[in-house]
Every structure is written in structure tokens, then in C-alpha cells.
Amino acid sequence: MSTKQVRVLVLVCSTRPGALGPAVGAWLTETITPRAAELGAELVPVALADLGLPFLDEEEHPSSGVYRNEHTRRWSAIVDAADGVIVVTPEYNYGMPASLKNALDYLSREWAWKPVGFVSYGNTSAGTRSVQHAKQVVTTLRLVPLGATVALRIADAVQDGEVRPAPAAGMAAIDVLDELVRVAHALRPMREQARPESVAGPEPGSYLRRLTPDDAPEVTVLQRCCWVDEALANDPGTVPALHESVEQVREWLADWDAVGLWRDGRLLGMVRTRRVEAEWHVGRLGVSPDLRGRGLGRWLLRTAEAVADPACRRIVLSTGAGSRNNIALYRSEGYDPAPLPGEDGTIRLTKEPVRTG
Numbered sequence: 001m002s003t004k005q006v007r008v009l010v011l012v013c014s015t016r017p018g019a020l021g022p023a024v025g026a027w028l029t030e031t032i033t034p035r036a037a038e039l040g041a042e043l044v045p046v047a048l049a050d051l052g053l054p055f056l057d058e059e060e061h062p063s064s065g066v067y068r069n070e071h072t073r074r075w076s077a078i079v080d081a082a083d084g085v086i087v088v089t090p091e092y093n094y095g096m097p098a099s100l101k102n103a104l105d106y107l108s109r110e111w112a113w114k115p116v117g118f119v120s121y122g123n124t125s126a127g128t129r130s131v132q133h134a135k136q137v138v139t140t141l142r143l144v145p146l147g148a149t150v151a152l153r154i155a156d157a158v159q160d161g162e163v164r165p166a167p168a169a170g171m172a173a174i175d176v177l178d179e180l181v182r183v184a185h186a187l188r189p190m191r192e193q194a195r196p197e198s199v200a201g202p203e204p205g206s207y208l209r210r211l212t213p214d215d216a217p218e219v220t221v222l223q224r225c226c227w228v229d230e231a232l233a234n235d236p237g238t239v240p241a242l243h244e245s246v247e248q249v250r251e252w253l254a255d256w257d258a259v260g261l262w263r264d265g266r267l268l269g270m271v272r273t274r275r276v277e278a279e280w281h282v283g284r285l286g287v288s289p290d291l292r293g294r295g296l297g298r299w300l301l302r303t304a305e306a307v308a309d310p311a312c313r314r315i316v317l318s319t320g321a322g323s324r325n326n327i328a329l330y331r332s333e334g335y336d337p338a339p340l341p342g343e344d345g346t347i348r349l350t351k352e353p354v355r356t357g
């Protein structure tokens, strides 16, 4: 799964037969598709009418994430995979339709830290009271409502049963998408941190997540900052992390298991691992220079060792022969005090994996 693309759920909320909602949803999707392509956003149209969600029938509170019913699990997976939502909603009796409130109530964590935009429609109020009603509910779920909005007066927007609003409405729809994509990017760190598989890091608000080839730009910048000291302590020509292009970093990110320590969208540190025959290779252990001396490198090293393949007989690291700080850290973590010379002025340090249990 890409960590950079934005996946936008276009959610048609009315469920009654002959509803106008699907036509409004189709107009919206058609209108914003070219812009979505420019923004690298993927539109995922979903109609609540097709999901067949009954009135909330789960025993546990949604925040538990314990779902007994298949329809809930399906709905959870759809929302979980999205980075933001555009709700296409009518106004029923000055409020949002019960179908939307019910669909919101079903889930909890899945909604958190995702932008939500509204495309409403109705008679005199163009559905705006429905949106105001929905906004106070969505904020409880940590959905983040956008300012940009589209409000269609049915008398103006529907002719001969077809949805054909004025061009201004199309522009407004594109504004909704633009704002949604920007907010979705801005909130990504909060979504990542809130994911169940996210591991809390040693700095407040920091978390660990796997690095993918999409992270190559951030990894390249971190490498260049981190390995300057290595270059000063050794022969700069022999420090690959200083020279690699974004493309080269992208390539190794695909080959290694690498993890990054993140906070608020910033990559603070990283390490990569992989098994080579009976050895567990650990490398590219780096921490942003302004955060050194706080134990982050040690924490990342231990994290990399903890996931060593049980079939490996030793953990192997290499560093520049002149990198005294690195060598001191590795020795303090139990690496062989009599390292072997490696290639290009590097030394190899090894350690037996610590077996637990």
C-alpha cells in the first residue's frame, strides 16, 4: 500500500428507492475525477444503500474494535483504507439522514484523523442544515470537517431528473477535493500513530513504522544529515549513505526491512535489517543530528535486534573504522570488542542474538 497516495471515499448516504443521492454522487465523481488524477488521489465511490448496514447491531462499543458481524467488518475495512471522506448527503427534517448517523456510529478508530467534506442537497437550505448537524457528530469521532463545501438547491441543480448544477458548483467541488487532499496529507502522521500496529517510540509523540520505497525522499535527506559525521571521521568517498540518489535509496528500501521513527511527519531516525544466510545484518542506523544523545540510536538498534530471524547465529553491523562514537555504542550493546576489518575502511562488529523465552 502506498504511504503517499490519498484514498478518498465518496459516500452516497441516502438509501431510499429512487433517491437523488446516486445521481449527485455520480455528478460529483465525474466532476472531480480529472483533478483527483492531478493530485494523485484515488476516488472510491461507495453507496450506503449497497452496503445494507442494519441499525447498529454490534454488542461491543465500536471503540473496542470487536466486530461480530460480517457487515461491520466489511464497513470497517472500507473506512479504514480511506484517507478522507466526501459525504454526499440530503437533508431530512433539518438534519442528516439516519442512514448517515448509523453508518458513523458503527465505527470509531477507523474515522480518526481523516478530513471529511460535504456535498449536500435539498430544497431551500440546499442541505446545509444537514451538514451543520453532521459536523457536530463527526468531530466526536475525530473526523476533521473541511471549510470548503458544496450545497446544491435541487430546484437549481436538477433539470429533467438530471443533476446539472451551475459551473460554480463544479468549481466548489474541486475546492473540496483540493482542501481534503491537503488536510489528508497534513493529518497522515496522526492517522499513522493511531493505527493499531503502530509502535510508540521513545520520544513523546513518536512512533515506529515500516519504511517503504515511497519514503525514499525523507530517507535520503536523513542519510545525508546523519552521515556527515561519518564522512568527517572516515574517507568521505567510502560512505555510500552520503552519495546515494533518491532512486538508489528507493531500490534498497524495496530490498531491506527498514523502519523509521517518526514524529509529526518528520523522520527522526531509522535502521534497516535483513537476513543473509545465518547472519542478521543491521545497517543504516541513523538519528537526526539535533536529537543525538537521547538514546534513540540505542532504542532503534535494540528494535532491529529484537526482530532478528531466529535462524540467525549472529548479528552483524559495519561502521567506519574511524567512527568512534558508533563503535562505542555498539560495544556498549555487547558487540564483539575485536572487530574484523571490512571493505573500504570499515569494520565489522558481531554479536550473538539474545534469545528470549
Ligand SMILES: Cc1cc2nc3c(=O)[nH]c(=O)nc-3n(C[C@H](O)[C@H](O)[C@H](O)COP(=O)(O)O)c2cc1C
Binding pocket: 014, 015, 016, 018, 019, 020, 021, 022, 090, 091, 092, 093, 094, 095, 121, 122, 123, 124, 125, 126, 127
Ligand atoms: C424524509 C424526508 C425529509 C425531508 N426533509 C427535508 C428538509 O428538512 N429540508 C429539505 O430541504 N428537504 C427535505 N426533504 C426533501 C429532500 O431534500 C429531497 O427529497 C431529496 O431528494 C432527498 O434526497 P434523496 O432523494 O437522496 O433521498 C426531505 C425528504 C425526505 C424524504
